[in-house]
Every structure is written in structure tokens, then in C-alpha cells.
Amino acid sequence: MKEIVFTPTRIEGHLTVKVLLEGKKVVDAFVSGTMYRGIELLMQDRTITDATFLASRVCGVCSLPHTLASISAAERALNIAPPPMALISRNLSTYAYLIYDHILHCCILAGCDYAPPDGVIEDLKWGEGKVFLQGLKMQRKALEALAILGGKFPHTSAIIVGGVTTSLDSQKLFAFASRLDEVRKWVMNIMIPTFDKLYEKYSSKLISGEREANLITYGVFEDLSLDPKKRVLKPGVVIGGSLVATDLFNEIEPYIQEDAAYTYQGEENTSKLTEYKKYSYVKAPRYRGYVMETGPLARLWVEALQKGKVKVDTIEWKPPHKPNTLERVYARAFETAFLCDKVFEEIDKAFEILKKPSELSMWTPWEEVKGRISGAGLVEAARGALGHWLEAEGFIVKSYRIISPTTWNASPRDRHGRRGAMEEALINTEISSDNPIVDIARVVRAFDPCMACAVHVIALKGGSREIKTIHIND
């Protein structure tokens, strides 16, 4: 048996992958997050509004969803409903963010895995390919649109508890729409044909990364009613390929568990867990004990099961038999087109509200509160389901916890020995190239890992600042 350990580049943060090879086949895998900051513990004893600014700094690639998750947790705790226009502004920002992040991943970070020298798609070649070079420009365009509403990116400033600080008017909407229209045309005419070609070229070769269709998404783009069921992309849990839950706060959130048997620093009852050989700073979240995967594939799958079909122009997306590397790559590219299309419906909604001057408020002031409050903010980042949970005493945060998309995807084993989603996907990967790392890195990168986000621990060994876990239903 041969062991390969490597630290892949072109992903966010510090990730180490260890695989065991038997012949040309991966037989076991260990995925480790290797950098720790302790952001959740730094949040304690800060005010709720400070926590939302700190939350953004969890990740510089997906800072917007971290801000939104934190703010939405705070607003649920404080019982504040932001004005309609603020919700629309946040949704528009989220569209621009998701489009930027997908283009960044598809064209700049992961695309060259499929370009020469290791692949066949010339346009994706690093530093030279047409799609690579134009992709750089297009991700900038999308973020320019976002900054019109959010102040700047990374680490937007204009989204605060109670609403947003920037008013929306027709000029800003046109400036936003014109940028995203340019991006949309490029996505439809250049990016999608490139990924169609990739799908075609690799559909017989790239069957690596297969695992059960156990998927989770919290849904994204808030409805003005704040009802998660009415989000544009719906919340849902898929197990074994079929939809088993759709109610975010009754069927999904209460059954999310965390396990830290294999996590450094993790777990308040450390003494009981010494028999486990810890190997990652990432904890292991599970849904009713199932190992879940999250990301664009999960979002589209749930959408397809709920609505019958997912379509952009004439291209239709259908759930595959099982998730695999190629499907993950293609779903991300397809979703970019889907979002570029949908964003114009949101812009139309904004123009509807502009007709009613009485509804143009962007911010709901809040009252000081007393006593213990708590709230959960469940949103979607580009790479999947993101949750922030906060508990506060009055206005001061007492406990904060985050389960980010890569915490799901790059989770280590749990106490029952169940591997994380990426580890499951790595097993049975066939090595077809001369350099085995090419094949393994493709499987890893298709999850769009974001390690700064993923690393969150439950409590420090012997630390005085104890945080209770949300649920460990074992």
C-alpha cells in the first residue's frame, strides 16, 4: 500500500490530504484542516453588532454570506424584520457574490485542472486560456456590482443589523444591472459552452469522487415574508437521492449534530475521547447521523426535486444518478448561468418597490433587550449551507458557533468512524494520470474547499470559556 500526503493549492486555506493507494485505486482517505484561529471564542463578550463585523472576517472569499448569516442570527434573536428594500438589496448582493465566487472557482482556481498539461480544455489554461483571463475580469465585474450596494468586497461594510446603510435608487439599480448583464452574456456565450465541452470530453473518463446522494441546503434569497419555504432556491435535505425534509427550522436545523471525536481542541468531554487519533481542526457535523454534502449540486438537486425541472434558456439540468467529481464541477458552472438569469427577476422586484416612496426605508432601528436571547442564521455560501448560531445576554454575545459548508464537506470521521463527504468521495478514485496527485486534487477541488471557514472548534481543552454544543444526539 502506498501513502500520499499533499497540500493542494488553488483552494482557500490550509488543507492536507492523505490517501492510501492500493495499485491504482484509493482505499482510504484523511482530510485535515491544519490552521486554527478560534474565531468563535473571540466573539464572546462582544456586542452583537461587533460580532457581525467579526463574522465577515471568518473568510475573505465568502465574507458576504458570513456577514448575512451572522446578521440573520442577530435579527432572529432580536426579533427585527428588515425593511423590504433592505432584503432585496441583500439578495442582489448575494446574487453578485455567488456569481463572482463561482467564476473565481470554475475559471481561475479549479479550471486549469482540466487544461493542458494534465487535461484537454485549452481555454482553461492557467495564465493563457481565454476563459481564465476573461474570468478574472468577470469576477471583478460581479464584485463591482456588489460594491455598489455593499460598500466594498471582501468584507462588505454596508450590511448591518436591521437592514443596510445604502439606499437603492434607479441609478444604482441600472449600474448594478448593466454590470451583471455583461457578466451574464459572457457566462452564456463563453463560460457555459466551455464547461459543456468539458462535460462532454470527460463524461466517460471522470467518474471519480462518487458517493451517496446525501445532500443538504438551507435555501437562498430571502422572501419578503421571511418564510424560508419561499426562498428562491429552496431549503431541503436529500437522502439516498430523494427529498426527505424541506422545513428549515422544524425539520432541518434541529437535527444538525456536531461531533469532535477526531478534532484537535474539540469537545468539552475530552477525557472520554482520548482513544481517537485526532487529525484535523475541522469538526464533524451530521444530519440525523448521515454524512452530508453541500454546494451547488445540492441546491440544484433540491430545486429539481421540488420544482420538477431546472432550466436556463434551453439548457436543462437533471439530477445525475449519484454525485461525482464531474457533476460537482458542472453543477457549479450551470448554477452560475442560472443565477445570472434569476438576478434580473430580483432587480424587477426592486423597481416595483421604487414605485412606492413610503417603502423606501432601508433600516429598522432596534430596541435594547434584556435577558437571554438566541437565534440561528441559515444561508448559502457558494460552496454550500452556512449556519451561524448565537446566544446573547442582552446585547452581549455569550456563545457563538458556526457550521460552514466546508465543515460539512471536509469533515473528518465522527465517533462512529463514518468518514466525511470528501473522504467518502476520494475512496475508490482510480488513478489514470502518471501523477496521482492530479486525479486526487480534482476530487478535492470539485468541493470548492474553503478551509478558513471550515475550522471551528467546540471548546478549548481545559479552557474556562465553555461553550455548550447545540445538539449531539447520540
Added chain:
Amino acid sequence: MRELKILWLHGQGCSGCSISVLQSSHPSLEELIKAPLRELKIDISFHSLFTPVNFFGESEGSKLLYELSNDFLLVIEGSIPTKDYDKNLVLHVEREEIPFAEYIKKISLKALAVIAIGTCASFGGINALDPNLTGARGVWEILGSEYKSKKGLPVVNVPGCPPHPDWVIGTLLDVLLYILGMGMTMDLDEYNRPKRFYEKTVHENCPLAGFFSETIFSKRFGDRGCILALGCKGPVAHGDCVERKWNGGVNSCTISGSVCIGCTEPGFPKEFMPFIYYPPKPLPLIIPSPASIIYLYGLYERDILEKLLKKKVRGEEQA
């Protein structure tokens, strides 16, 4: 053509600084990697996000990691943990485990210059917020204030959370010109920030400063007026970000109606919290005050903050 290799390492950070650099429009990254600027070329030999190589330790550039012999510019993004927490940020170099801090100390001896990008790498930033669980430190705290690179430069700090892409690329090009003997001396302030970008305060650049001098202060977000009373730290934060604007020049923190949180300063975030005063801080507002009183209030607050910051930074330097 003069070419300089850059070794860009990530400490404890969020990659926000890298993402910010990707947003540079003039020159853009695609221009920088393709066409040399006036016969100068920046080669990002190793950058964990922005590199053609597949893994750490693969390309010719990242051989630097092992051989430490070539001339290169060391760029560090993210803070450096100094407390021993299991396996926090331990590098595997040729099957040996080296803590990041040790590695930086070793490799900086060979670097032509060391540049700390972002507030985490410069001063510890968000990760050094008390109780600083991981002992996060900025690069100059690790290398010591006496450190000089092979070309005689101290650690150059480019703070900001994130720093503006122009600050990063501008500083890289300045250092490049300096090293090649084609530029002037580097003009740095007391925190080793290039004065060109960090000399003025955010408040001095802010388009809302007109409201300040007219003593029109917002009491709610979205109102017309200066947002000082809602918590803006513009008077004590240095940087020309408001004037320069972000993401292709479309917006910035205070222009968007939100507060400046002082992200370029040592002591950020602790000394700048709470970021938002809500309800608004009443001090300058209840007195129907002339501009001078408000201005004195601003100076007063700046004075306290600067004292705090100096004490903190000096104190840690001595320790």
C-alpha cells in the same frame, strides 16, 4: 527584462487580502502575469490561491521552500501563531515538521524584502483579539523590530482588512524598484506603512467631512450627515481608501453610509470596538455645539486612541 520572484505565504488568515488583490483593475492581475510593466515582471512563484501548480512544493518557484537560495521577495498574509496548539499551522518541509514562526524566521534571512500584507500579518489583527488563544502575532513582532532584509529594508506593513489592491500592488512595485536600485527610498511611517497610502486619515479624505464641519450628524443609519456619532473611527484610522474607493472605484465604507472600523491600525479590532454606537453616542450631540467643540472632541478621542495604540505596540516590541 528585470524579473523578481515572489513567495507569497499564508499564515492565519482568511485569504481576503488575496481576493482584494484579485480585484485590482489597473494594473489587473491578467496584465501583471502576462505583460511585464516597463520591462519589470512580478512572478508570483508561489501563492496558494493564485498559482498554476497543483500542490505545495511542486514548481520551480516553490523549491525556494527547500533550497532557500534564490533571490526572492517574501510576502506574508495572515498572522503567525506562537502558542503551541497541537498542530496549528505546522508546515511539512521535506518530511520535517516546522512551525510557521520558525519557518518565517529562517526564510526571512534570505529574502530581499519582507512585506506583510493585511492587518493580521502586520499587527496580528482579528486573530490577536483578546484572549489571543493562538498567540497570533504580526510578522515584525516575530522577526523583531531590528530586522533588516538582505537589501536593508525593515518589514514593510500594508495593513487593512482587507488592504486596498492599489496599496498592495503599489507597495510591491515600489519595493521592486527599490531593490533593483531604480527607485527612491521607501518612505515609511512609524508603523512601517508606506506614507504614500497611509499618511492621511480616513476622515481627512471622507466626502462626509463636510457634514462634520457643518455639525450635521446622523442619528440613524441612512440619514444625511456625518456618521461619527454612530461609531465611525475615520478620524483615527489612516488610509486613503475613501478617496481611492474600492472595486473599480464604485464605493467605500463611509460613502456607503456605514462606519469606518479602523481596520488599518495597530490595535484593530480591540481598540476600535464597539464598531457601531447604537443608540448613537450622545457626547457631542446633546450640546448644541459649534464645530470647534466637535472638532476638539474628535481630537480628544484621537489622542486617547493614539496613546493606547502606541503603548500597546511599544510594549509588545520591548517584550
